[in-house]
Amino acid sequence: MSRPRQAVGRATKVARPLWETTLRDPVRDGHLRLDGLTGLQRQLAKVGLVATALLLVSVLFADVWRGGDLLSLYFELTPTFVPRGLMPVTLVTMTIAWSLLLWGALSAGPLVKVFVGAMFGLTGALFLAPSSINTNDSWILEHGPMVVKACYYTVLGCVVLSTLLHPLTRARRWATYVLQLVSLVAVCGFFLGDLAVHVAYVEQGFDSTTQSLVGGAIDEIDSFLVxxxxxxxxxxxxxxxxxxxxxxxxxxxxxxxxxxxxxxxxxxxxxxxxxxxxxxxxxxxxxxxxxxxxxxxxxxxxxxxxxxxxxxxxxxxxxxxxxxxxxxxxxxxxxxxxxxxxxxxxxxxxxxxxxxxxxxxxxxxxxxxxxxxxxxxxxxxxxxxxxxxxxxxxxxxxxxxxxxxxxxxxxxxxxxxxxxxxxxxxxxxxxxxxxxxxxxxxxxxxxxxxxxxxxxxxxxxxxxxxxxxxxxxxxxxxxxxxxxxxxxxxxVVTVFGIAYVVASDAGFTATSSRRLPQGSRVLLFVGYLLFSVTILHWDAASHGQTxxxxxxxxxxxxxxxxxxxxxxxxxxxxxxxxxxxEPESMAPDDxxxxxxxxx
Structure with a gap:
């Protein structure tokens, strides 16, 4: 055998334990599992994971965001600016995150439903007040704030109705599916309604206050990332x-x-x-x-x-x-x-x-x-x-x-x-x-x-x-x-740690229980993950708290x-x-x- 081949063989022998023990075995035993999910649940989880991965990569290159146009946050005590493109990315990923959380909660037990619904009600109140002045007969500027509020209350209504229908075994299955679809549409209308109002303002040449609303909301809920x-x-x-x-x-x-x-x-x-x-x-x-x-x-x-x-x-x-x-x-x-x-x-x-x-x-x-x-x-x-x-x-x-x-x-x-x-x-x-x-x-x-x-x-x-x-x-x-x-x-240390959590410490998603079935576990986990990473991404791209x-x-x-x-x-x-x-010559009490x- 030639010397280069022998050297490669020795290097492979040394590197194999590092690969097996550090990456292969932990990932194989503890990775996030999508087996056992329905087709729609699996697709939602994949969308959430892809969005999370893209945001984590974007966090590492946050300086690129600040190279373009900036928007002012008017409600801050000191002049603060955020990248223009950060607004749509944040509201879209928030939409995906809460869609996952609510879809998973509506399939879980009553306590989980109430908890997730309460969290949406409390945190969603921070996104609930987009202001608009209709100067050009724009439908979205005239009706946008009302649509956002209607979607907000629709989500809360879905959670309440699902909780009340939970004891009805026969009606629960089809009711859950219908309420999940309604809540999905309502969440899209809630966050994307804010985005539509913001875009309409910018198109008419005005400075929108929606970015200040979103920035203040994320600053308020920043601790959910901890x-x-x-x-x-x-x-x-x-x-x-x-x-x-x-x-x-x-x-x-x-x-x-x-x-x-x-x-x-x-x-x-x-x-x-x-x-x-x-x-x-x-x-x-x-x-x-x-x-x-x-x-x-x-x-x-x-x-x-x-x-x-x-x-x-x-x-x-x-x-x-x-x-x-x-x-x-x-x-x-x-x-x-x-x-x-x-x-x-x-x-x-x-x-x-x-x-x-x-x-x-x-x-x-x-x-x-x-x-x-x-x-x-x-x-x-x-x-x-x-x-x-x-x-x-x-x-x-x-x-x-x-x-x-x-x-x-x-x-x-x-x-x-x-x-x-x-x-x-x-x-x-x-x-x-x-x-x-x-x-x-x-x-x-x-x-x-x-x-x-x-x-x-x-x-x-x-x-x-x-x-x-x-x-x-x-x-x-x-x-x-x-x-x-x-x-x-x-x-990169934080980003690596988050990625390693998903890769090696998500084995609990493979189990199931009566109150928290596997599909709910996966969607709730991915939803919280994307929700938190969205906050991290906003902070990194806007020079917020690290x-x-x-x-x-x-x-x-x-x-x-x-x-x-x-x-x-x-x-x-x-x-x-x-x-x-011990050698026999040593003292017994040694x-x-x-x-x-x-x-």
């Missing part, structure tokens, strides 16, 4: 685990002696980059930020202790499904405060514009107060801790509960002290790079102390943990770096504990697999101590 950003951050963490395990999977073919030296070299190379090359910085930081150093090291010890306590049971077949529930559940739970605040704000606007109340209801001010922003996350973390402990106590009854419970305990035990510290306003910050340095030094110490006792599985785990910690604490910087090589902006702050918060409050939980459940083997059996340290 759960998706949190899930994207956790997806980047999980991707780091897949990369680490795939890169190190081929090391087990080496002899134990060679593997020890390879792992030692890997740890030392990492320490050179994260510690030695920045020695002056770390000396200055340690001397001037003592409380932060103490908090970071204590956090590491406590996190390792919690993970060791709650992940000692054998991995169950429900681990993959539990991981998805933990990712989505923790993302929604941690964003719950923002969701409550924005929902309350929309309720106030709904009361004024739809119900026609003279004043905003008192509960709106109460729910949007500073107390909720401060104590809401603390309350959610406390409840998550209690729920996790309760699920772990019922471990013998349900394996799913034990898996989810262990993850909830880790996330809550990590987040709750940090939230309390932030609420107290102390100066003891957290240094994630020091966290990584401390982990690497501990791994180096364990490797050297038990140098001759490490076996293949333990050494491979050491290598994977070393890489995984490095990738997690970079907060996706390696993805941003690779993107920058192609000229892509830093938001998700950087939410992404950093997600990496800290969710990414680090979920990464530790994944280590405990998926990467770190049992203690007796890490090292070889073995439990060593096993405890390594576990």
């Amino acid at each position: 759960p998706l950003v949190y899930a994207a951050a956790v997806a980047v963490v999980k991707f780091g685990l897949d990369v680490s395990t795939s890169i190190t999977s081929g090391l087990d073919e080496l002899s134990v002696r060679a593997l020890r030296w390879v792992v030692l070299a890997l740890v030392l190379v990492k320490l050179w980059f994260v510690l030695v090359s920045r020695w002056d910085y770390w000396l200055t930081y340690a001397s001037g930020r003592g409380p932060s150093v103490v908090r970071t090291l204590v956090s590491l010890v406590l996190l390792a202790l919690v993970v060791w306590l709650v992940t000692r049971f054998t991995v169950t077949p429900d681990f993959g499904a539990a991981r998805e529930r933990l990712i989505y559940g923790s993302s929604v739970g941690f964003a719950l405060t923002f969701l409550v605040v924005v929902t309350a704000s929309c309720a106030g606007i709904f009361a004024v514009t739809v119900v026609r109340t003279d004043d905003v209801p008192e509960f709106v001010g109460w729910l949007t107060g500073d107390w909720l922003v401060e104590w809401g996350p603390i309350t959610v973390a406390s409840l998550a801790l209690v729920a996790g402990i309760w699920l772990l106590r019922r471990r013998r009854r349900t394996t799913m509960g034990s898996e989810v419970g262990s993850g909830l305990v880790v996330v809550a035990a990590w987040s709750l002290p940090s939230l309390l510290i932030a609420s107290a306003g102390t100066t003891a910050g957290f240094q994630d790079q020091l966290f990584d340095v401390a982990i690497t030094l501990l791994l180096l110490g364990a490797l050297l102390v038990w140098w001759r006792r490490w076996e293949g599985p333990g050494l491979v785990s050491l290598a994977a943990i070393t890489l995984f910690a490095w990738l997690v604490m970079s907060r996706g910087d390696y993805i941003a770096f690779l993107g920058s090589v192609l000229g892509l902006p830093a938001i 998700p950087d702050a939410q992404l950093n918060a997600a990496f800290f409050y969710l990414g680090i504990p979920i990464a530790a939980w994944l280590l405990g459940r998926q990467l770190v083997p049992r203690a007796d697999d890490l090292v070889e059996d 073995s439990p101590q060593a096993a405890l340290t390594l576990r």
